[in-house]
Amino acid sequence: MTEKTERTAVIDFAAQAQEVARLAAGTTERQLAAPTPCAAYAVRHLLGHLVGLTAAFRDAARKDLGPTTDTPPGSALPDLASEWRAELTRNLDGLVAAWRDPAAWEGETRVGGVCLPGAAAGGFALNELVVHGWDLARATGQEYAPDEASLRLALGLLEATAAAQGGPSPFGPPVPVATDAPPLDRAVALSGRRPDWTAPAR
Numbered sequence: 001m002t003e004k005t006e007r008t009a010v011i012d013f014a015a016q017a018q019e020v021a022r023l024a025a026g027t028t029e030r031q032l033a034a035p036t037p038c039a040a041y042a043v044r045h046l047l048g049h050l051v052g053l054t055a056a057f058r059d060a061a062r063k064d065l066g067p068t069t070d071t072p073p074g075s076a077l078p079d080l081a082s083e084w085r086a087e088l089t090r091n092l093d094g095l096v097a098a099w100r101d102p103a104a105w106e107g108e109t110r111v112g113g114v115c116l117p118g119a120a121a122g123g124f125a126l127n128e129l130v131v132h133g134w135d136l137a138r139a140t141g142q143e144y145a146p147d148e149a150s151l152r153l154a155l156g157l158l159e160a161t162a163a164a165q166g167g168p169s170p171f172g173p174p175v176p177v178a179t180d181a182p183p184l185d186r187a188v189a190l191s192g193r194r195p196d197w198t199a200p201a202r
Helices: 014-025 029-033 043-062 085-100 118-140 148-165 181-191
Strands: 108-111 112-116
Touching: 014 043, 014 085, 014 118, 014 148, 029 043, 043 085, 043 108, 043 118, 085 118, 108 118, 112 118, 118 148, 118 181, 148 181
Parallel strands: none
Antiparallel strands: 108 112
C-alpha cells in the first residue's frame, strides 16, 4: 500500500512584508506618539508589536521554540528599541525566508505560547501583516496597497474565524459593514476595526 501525503501550499510573504517595510520606513519619529486604530497602542507600540510578532512567527516557522514563541502577545505593552528600524527589517527578511521553506507549513509549532499546526501559524502570520499594515497606514496617513493574495488569505481566515466562533473572537467583535464592501474593508471590520477610522487632527 502506498501512503499518500498532501503537502500544504507554501505562500510567499515577500510582497506583503515589503509593503509593511515601506510603511515603517515612511513613519517619522514625530508620528511615534500618534494614536492608531488599536485603542491601546500608539504608533510606537504598534511598531513594537510588529517587531515582536515578526520575530515570533519567524521562529515558529523554523520550529525554533523559546522566548519569542512562548510569550503571550498581551503580556506587556510593546515598545521600541533605539535600533527598531534595522531590527524590523531583519525580522521581516527572516520571516519571508523562513516561510518559504515547505517544512514551515507542516507539523506542529508554537507561537504566543499556543501550540498549533504550522499551516495555521502561517495563515495567522500573514493576517497579522495585512491587518497591522492597515493600522500603520491609517495612523500615519500613508496609502496602503496590501498584496492581493495575502489579503484574500487574511479575509478567508477572518471569515472562517467569525463563522466558527462561539465565544469572544481573538480579533475583537466584528464591526458591521455592507456585504458588497471592498475586501480590505471587510477584513478590517472582521478584525474589530472601523474601516473609516482616520487619525484625529493634531
